[in-house]
Amino acid sequence: MFKKILIAEDIDNINIGMATILEALGISDKYHAQYCDEAYLKARNAILNNAPFDLLICDLSFKADHRSERLTSGKELIIALKKEQPNLKVIVYSIEDNPQKVKSLKDSSLIDGYVCKDRKGLQDLTHAIKKVYDGGYYLSPQIESALNRGNLFTLKEYELRILTLLANGLNQEQIAILFKKEGIQPNSKSSIEKHLKELKEEFNAQTTIHLINIVKDLSLI
Known part of the structure; x- marks a missing residue:
């Protein structure tokens, strides 16, 4: 069983x-963080001390307060920690049950399990910890059922970045300049236009604004 676990949860x-469930599993070496930056620093220090965490259990959303945080979401935390410790096992434990969002996380290989916070959430989390420890992948039954039905859209990281920047007010020329600065390929305006054209066809969007609204409604951005 996992020996050392980090929990990022603000409630x-x-x-x-x-x-309680970790103690029942015989896991006593557990650490809690109520902020993403706090969780990142604990994990980073553990790596530097040659005593890294085996598993991260993480929510996706964290309520903002008076503190100024660099990492503001569970996904940002997971991405940051995966860069530091690629073999870190990750289970998301979240109230968010949108299958589109789960599929995006799963397809990007960021997580090893996704458990919904509901009446059977802690029971499912126990199953998830055991399955992930044994090398498997766990999804809450309702999420697994939704994913098995198919007909779900997903976005590549490159496409997601373009749409997010457009939603934040940048135009295609500004995105091309930004991509060149960051070394992201392809970074020409024509390439960005081509990807947007393909996305509009895939999502049956009439305009770029229509496309942004559709992917927002699907919780893809």
Whole structure:
């Protein structure tokens, strides 16, 4: 069983519930963080001390407060930690049950399990920890059922970046300049236009604004 676990969760009652099931699994070396930056620093220090975490259990959304955070979401935290520790096992434990979002995380190989916070959430989380430890992949039953039905759209990281920047107010020329600065390929305006044309056809969008609205409605950005 996993020996050392990091939990990134900002709700105390949920932390207490997770602590209970971890103790039942015989896992006593567990650490909690209520902020993504705090979780990142704990994981980073553990790596530097040659005592890395075996598993991260992480929510996706964290309520903003007076603190200024560099990492503001569970996905940002996971991406940052995967760069530091590629073999880190990750289970998302979240109230968000949108299959589009789960498929995007799964296809990007960022996570090893996704558990929905519901009436059977802690029970499912126990199953997830056991399955991931044994080298498997776990999805909550309702998520697995939705994914098995198919007909779900997904976006590549490159496409996701373009759409996110457009949604944030940048135009295609500005995105091309930004991609060149960041070394992202392809970075020509014509390449970006080509990808947008293909996306509009795939999502049956009439305009770029229509496309942005569709992917927002699908919780893809």
